[in-house]
Amino acid sequence: MKWAGWCLLLAGLAGCAGAKKVELKKEAIGRFRVGVPEAVKAASRSQRIYGVRVEAAQLGAWALRMAELGEKVVSRPTMASGVEAVWYRQASDLILEARQVRGETAVTIVRDAPEGKEAVAERLSGDVLAAYVEGTAAGFCIGPGAIRMGPSLSESVRMVWKGIGNSVRVEFSTQTVTSPDTKTFMDVDEERGFAGLAGGSFAVLRERNRTVAGMAGREIWITIGLPGKEPQVRFTWHFAGVGREGTKPKIDIVGKSGTSDRAALEAAWEAMLPSIETVPVK
Amino acid sequence: MAKKHTVDWNKVDEFLAGLETTEKHEIEVRREAIPLVFVPGIMGTHLRRPGTDGKGEDADELPNLRWSTDTGWMLSNLIFACSDGARRRSLLVGTPDQSFDPNYLEVDEDSPPGDGFRGIMEDYHKFLKVLREHDWGLLSKYFVLPVYAVGYNWSDDVKNAGTYLAKRIDAIIEESRKVTGLCEKVILISHSMGGLVTRTASEISGAQGKVAGIIHGVQPVTGAPGAYWRMKAGFEGFNSLGLVQRALGNDGPKVTAVLGNIPGGLQLMPNKVYQTTNQESEWLTVTVDGNAVKKLPENGDPYAEIYRIKAIVHPKKGENPSQNIYWGLVDPELLNPEKLSPEGGDAHDAMSSELDKAWDMYLQNLKLAETLHDELCPKGGVPKQHPHTLTMTGIGHKSVSVIEMRVESNWVRSEPYPNQGFRGFFTDAAGKDWQAVLQDPAEIGDGTVPWSSGAALETAERPKPGDVRLEAEHQPAYEDKAVQAWAIEAVTAMVKQRYHEQRKGK
Numbered sequence: 001m002k003w004a005g006w007c008l009l010l011a012g013l014a015g016c017a018g019a020k021k022v023e024l025k026k027e028a029i030g031r032f033r034v035g036v037p038e039a040v041k042a043a044s045r046s047q048r049i050y051g052v053r054v055e056a057a058q059l060g061a062w063a064l065r066m067a068e069l070g071e072k073v074v075s076r077p078t079m080a081s082g083v084e085a086v087w088y089r090q091a092s093d094l095i096l097e098a099r100q101v102r103g104e105t106a107v108t109i110v111r112d113a114p115e116g117k118e119a120v121a122e123r124l125s126g127d128v129l130a131a132y133v134e135g136t137a138a139g140f141c142i143g144p145g146a147i148r149m150g151p152s153l154s155e156s157v158r159m160v161w162k163g164i165g166n167s168v169r170v171e172f173s174t175q176t177v178t179s180p181d182t183k184t185f186m187d188v189d190e191e192r193g194f195a196g197l198a199g200g201s202f203a204v205l206r207e208r209n210r211t212v213a214g215m216a217g218r219e220i221w222i223t224i225g226l227p228g229k230e231p232q233v234r235f236t237w238h239f240a241g242v243g244r245e246g247t248k249p250k251i252d253i254v255g256k257s258g259t260s261d262r263a264a265l266e267a268a269w270e271a272m273l274p275s276i277e278t279v280p281v282k
Numbered sequence: 283m284a285k286k287h288t289v290d291w292n293k294v295d296e297f298l299a300g301l302e303t304t305e306k307h308e309i310e311v312r313r314e315a316i317p318l319v320f321v322p323g324i325m326g327t328h329l330r331r332p333g334t335d336g337k338g339e340d341a342d343e344l345p346n347l348r349w350s351t352d353t354g355w356m357l358s359n360l361i362f363a364c365s366d367g368a369r370r371r372s373l374l375v376g377t378p379d380q381s382f383d384p385n386y387l388e389v390d391e392d393s394p395p396g397d398g399f400r401g402i403m404e405d406y407h408k409f410l411k412v413l414r415e416h417d418w419g420l421l422s423k424y425f426v427l428p429v430y431a432v433g434y435n436w437s438d439d440v441k442n443a444g445t446y447l448a449k450r451i452d453a454i455i456e457e458s459r460k461v462t463g464l465c466e467k468v469i470l471i472s473h474s475m476g477g478l479v480t481r482t483a484s485e486i487s488g489a490q491g492k493v494a495g496i497i498h499g500v501q502p503v504t505g506a507p508g509a510y511w512r513m514k515a516g517f518e519g520f521n522s523l524g525l526v527q528r529a530l531g532n533d534g535p536k537v538t539a540v541l542g543n544i545p546g547g548l549q550l551m552p553n554k555v556y557q558t559t560n561q562e563s564e565w566l567t568v569t570v571d572g573n574a575v576k577k578l579p580e581n582g583d584p585y586a587e588i589y590r591i592k593a594i595v596h597p598k599k600g601e602n603p604s605q606n607i608y609w610g611l612v613d614p615e616l617l618n619p620e621k622l623s624p625e626g627g628d629a630h631d632a633m634s635s636e637l638d639k640a641w642d643m644y645l646q647n648l649k650l651a652e653t654l655h656d657e658l659c660p661k662g663g664v665p666k667q668h669p670h671t672l673t674m675t676g677i678g679h680k681s682v683s684v685i686e687m688r689v690e691s692n693w694v695r696s697e698p699y700p701n702q703g704f705r706g707f708f709t710d711a712a713g714k715d716w717q718a719v720l721q722d723p724a725e726i727g728d729g730t731v732p733w734s735s736g737a738a739l740e741t742a743e744r745p746k747p748g749d750v751r752l753e754a755e756h757q758p759a760y761e762d763k764a765v766q767a768w769a770i771e772a773v774t775a776m777v778k779q780r781y782h783e784q785r786k787g788k
Contacts, residue, residue, distance in 0.1 A: 043343050044343040050633070051620070053377070053378075090380065091385065092382075095379060111637065112379040112637070120636050123633065124630060152634070153626065154621045160343040175619070175620060181366070194356070200353075224361075244625070
């Protein structure tokens, strides 16, 4: 869901002369809302709840999708009223794909299942579809609305933005965990070792604890230069998550760019992190 | 103007009929091409999504080039990306809804592949250049030795890779025949897992008659307990491994999310005839105060006793003694990191868990591994190999021949998967906490393959230069000068063998 853009005054952006205003728009994804610069474009997004991939699709895309699946379709189950669904085979996998138009949105789900468990998959996916509420950012957000379920033990989201400078890419991802992930993006040993083996340079620009939306995470900025390639900068913020808690998944925010776009990345980063907030479960 | 004639090299001393004495004749001796075909090890081939040229990204912002040994690619996609097990799995296996699909990836090469160099890891090019530039002396009078590389989808069943290689051998022979007019056989040179692929192509996929000989370097003939070690603990530290191996991950969860989901990875595990450097078939031990209290496989079947056992790395609360079997190869929770087991969840979590098929798919992949192992190295039989085989085994580097889980008391530890390590936790009858700590490699080999496996094809009757054991590290083995010299001698021996076969009785 998109809210009206609002402004955030940022001061002291490294590499920039003076303060700079970054216009933000809000994106709700999963259990969170993130402010992203107006200039960026969502390059991809995906959401899974109870292991069911769910997304807001374009109206009218179903016919195209069916044509694409063609002979892979093995059956067309009857689900709830208004739900179009097919089972299709993709290599050894049996996959259920269903769609329901809700208001201005076509909500699609995808879920795999072992042979003989089709009814369970249809019931689970049907419940996910039925729990969709248009025009809200409470629940598990998929863009124009949210799934009012859970929180589930198997939730994950991933969204990628591009469009600032030539090389800036920012990724926001969350994933429920069995226990806190205290390894990913918590140190720079792997990166330092990689640079060393590749005969490149490596430097830590920032390494500190940083709380975002009340969650104590780890922020690390590094730069790596490899022979013959433009040096790259990477900013990460990692929250380890709480084991088996759907509303407290591990969170990774990864921003990267060539060093020539570092100032733009920094501006976007410093605008985005303070803007992150959790959304109500119900 | 002389009249031109072409005579195959092995028929130059035969009577050439029909030459008119009134004309000048020019006889061209047609040399025979014997392509040298290099087959790399696991992770040594660049892989892409089929239907793409390996450039750009797909709708999920994942690269179409799914595996490359280029440092820039690794930086962008493994080191700079969210490089956990889920990410690695999504690159090589697919989305969480997808299980292993042999058609998910293909070799990133030109069409037609040409010499095949583009599809394989750049580090191999150094050795291929040595082969290409070598002066073969007198042999050059009769033979041409063009150099090719055949990459393959190493995530797939080695049997499929073998079939693919057999087809490429046909195409290479055909192509070489077009150039020289004479080509019947190739010589295969394998590195590591490429040894299994070349033996499969030759002995199972029917290419034996088109292969003059196979030169194997650092092949895990009977498997490598190091593969088990890495599934549990990640790839070892920077000193013993290059970038490529490191890229698969430095802890068990990262590695299992990939190798546990692809048959190619499982086919590197010790097979049913694996023996340790002490010639014992039990290669997994649990020790207390230096004494082995458990030795597996007890019945010579690691599939039943280790690989098909679900690893449970934490004891259940209040279970004294706990029955958790931490030594099982795969912790099911690690196979599909985005789908969690339902403990503590709601009814929908239970439904989701009921649909999870990661373990069943793992068992299917394992079956492929077992089938290949049983065919290549039948229990009680002789390992299949080409009649003209030469092997090089790497020594001088600490390798895993025996897995040791050393039991220690546990006061504070709770993380089973630290970087480059593994701890299995359990409780005794009195409720005391213990940990079984995976020990570091300590025996002789090339750093990955113990000599007992690398040398499992050795026989005394080989022609010179024979089967050898050289101080060589696993991944860069063919960059070693002594290994290169041996490989060139081995090629020379096989070409000479071809010469004598063709000149038999002349």
